[in-house]
Amino acid sequence: MNREPVSALISQLHPDGYGLTEDGRLAVLSALPGEQVTAVPFTRKKKRTFSRLQNIAVASSDRVVPECAVADICGGCSLQHLGRDAQVAFKQKRWLAGFDVPPDELLPPLLGRQFGYRAKARLSVRYVARKQRVLVGFREKMSRFVAETDLCKVLREPVGSLLVPLSEVIGELTAPEDIPQIEVAVGDAGFALVIRHMSTLSQADQTLLAGFAGRTGADIYLQSGGVDTISPLDPERVYPLLYYDLPAEGLRFYFKPLDFTQVNHEINEAMVRLAISLLELSPSHRVLDAFCGIGNFSLPLSNHCARVVGIEGSDESVQRARYNAQQNGIRNVEFHTRDLFEASLADLLESEPFDSVLIDPPRSGAERLVKTLAASEVRRVVYVSCNPDTLARDAAILKGEGGFQFARAGVIDMFPHTTHIESIALFCR
Numbered sequence: 001m002n003r004e005p006v007s008a009l010i011s012q013l014h015p016d017g018y019g020l021t022e023d024g025r026l027a028v029l030s031a032l033p034g035e036q037v038t039a040v041p042f043t044r045k046k047k048r049t050f051s052r053l054q055n056i057a058v059a060s061s062d063r064v065v066p067e068c069a070v071a072d073i074c075g076g077c078s079l080q081h082l083g084r085d086a087q088v089a090f091k092q093k094r095w096l097a098g099f100d101v102p103p104d105e106l107l108p109p110l111l112g113r114q115f116g117y118r119a120k121a122r123l124s125v126r127y128v129a130r131k132q133r134v135l136v137g138f139r140e141k142m143s144r145f146v147a148e149t150d151l152c153k154v155l156r157e158p159v160g161s162l163l164v165p166l167s168e169v170i171g172e173l174t175a176p177e178d179i180p181q182i183e184v185a186v187g188d189a190g191f192a193l194v195i196r197h198m199s200t201l202s203q204a205d206q207t208l209l210a211g212f213a214g215r216t217g218a219d220i221y222l223q224s225g226g227v228d229t230i231s232p233l234d235p236e237r238v239y240p241l242l243y244y245d246l247p248a249e250g251l252r253f254y255f256k257p258l259d260f261t262q263v264n265h266e267i268n269e270a271m272v273r274l275a276i277s278l279l280e281l282s283p284s285h286r287v288l289d290a291f292c293g294i295g296n297f298s299l300p301l302s303n304h305c306a307r308v309v310g311i312e313g314s315d316e317s318v319q320r321a322r323y324n325a326q327q328n329g330i331r332n333v334e335f336h337t338r339d340l341f342e343a344s345l346a347d348l349l350e351s352e353p354f355d356s357v358l359i360d361p362p363r364s365g366a367e368r369l370v371k372t373l374a375a376s377e378v379r380r381v382v383y384v385s386c387n388p389d390t391l392a393r394d395a396a397i398l399k400g401e402g403g404f405q406f407a408r409a410g411v412i413d414m415f416p417h418t419t420h421i422e423s424i425a426l427f428c429r
């Protein structure tokens with residue numbers, strides 16, 4: 001491959017966030033449509049040459065100076081160089097393009113803070129012999145190397161400021177090269193680090209980590225193998241659960257570091273409020289919350305209706321949902337473990353007259369469930385999606401097979417500076 005710099009006019013923004021020439025053959029990381037750039041090729045993939053930006057001769061009016069010094073290199077963000085309005089417009093356009101017919105009403109995008117929002121992350125760890133130091137952070141864009149980051153501005157504090165101290169303590173361990181990753185989970189009061197280690201940590205190693213925990217307030221867990229091997233650094237110690245609050249609903253949600261929780265707690269609160277208003281609940285309504293996790297929607301919904309049944313595939317999450325209901329003194333909810341890809345909910349829907357259903361599936365969507373809903377008596381469905389492609393597929397089923405009207409929908413800026421698209425949609429009949 002020729003690695004000589006090339007000049008190019010960028011005409012499109014790829015869904016993964018890089019700029020593309022008109023013929024699609026040259027991809028330039030961190031370049032924007034309308035920009036005339038010089039770029040240095042570094043790899044070829046899928047008949048496309050990928051290059052890094054060297055110089056911008058003509059800049060887009062949507063370009064902004066990124067907050068992070070390493071934004072162009074770090075894979076944690078792909079759109080920090082694009083202004084907020086343009087980021088959201090790009091996501092909304094891509095999301096709308098998936099539907100054959102758009103919603104009757106486009107909701108305004110749900111916006112929150114742009115930095116310090118990210119409460120969950122899997123950080124990579126790498127011992128770099130050449131630098132004789134350990135790096136902790138996100139991988140570089142399209143690379144297996146870890147970006148050298150002193151401060152991550154998207155991670156929720158205090159973790160965003162702890163990358164260097166964390167890398168230093170890992171560097172002092174006996175075998176830093178045996179630590180591949182650290183999972184981060186931040187709550188409203190406290191944060192946890194789950195340190196994956198491939199070899200046994202000596203007593204001295206554990207003392208070093210305990211010192212770090214003491215200095216920073218981290219709850220440190222060790223993980224020697226699969227998720228069932230996670231245990232507190234000090235086996236005698238039981239850390240309190242992390243939690244986040246939804247003050248408007250007077251609720252507190254407890255969770256463990258690897259439970260599914262929404263990444264952005266501020267926008268989550270706005271999203272939950274929007275879901276409640278779209279469902280138009282009345283005190284007599286019964287609601288089914290599918291893919292309910294730890295009860296993030298179920299508990300607030302239960303404040304506004306007669307009864308909520310939450311269904312979730314992870315038994316651990318169901319246990320946490322029940323615990324959360326109990327801790328919040330909520331009695332009109334019930335949670336069940338069920339694999340919603342394998343089992344139909346037809347029996348449940350036949351046994352009880354649910355007025356509405358909230359669906360918040362993983363990326364693969366909820367094809368089986370929406371087919372069941374299409375054949376049911378349910379009149380109102382609110383679908384929260386993290387994948388526009390599966391939302392578009394499932395929306396077509398609800399409309400085509402179920403006769404639902406695609407009434408209102410909009411994007412949610414859950415993951416600023418990344419290309420992830422979260423959205424919410426209301427289907428009625």
Ligand SMILES: C[S@@+](CC[C@H](N)C(=O)[O-])C[C@H]1O[C@@H](n2cnc3c(N)ncnc32)[C@H](O)[C@@H]1O
Binds near residue numbers: 260262297312342360
């Ligand atoms: C996007 S999360 C939403 C969780 C919750 N609604 C919230 O707001 O925190 C998707 C949830 O689907 C669950 N899940 C994934 N696959 C599943 C399956 N096959 N059956 C049931 N639940 C599943 C995950 O455990 C996770 O809790």
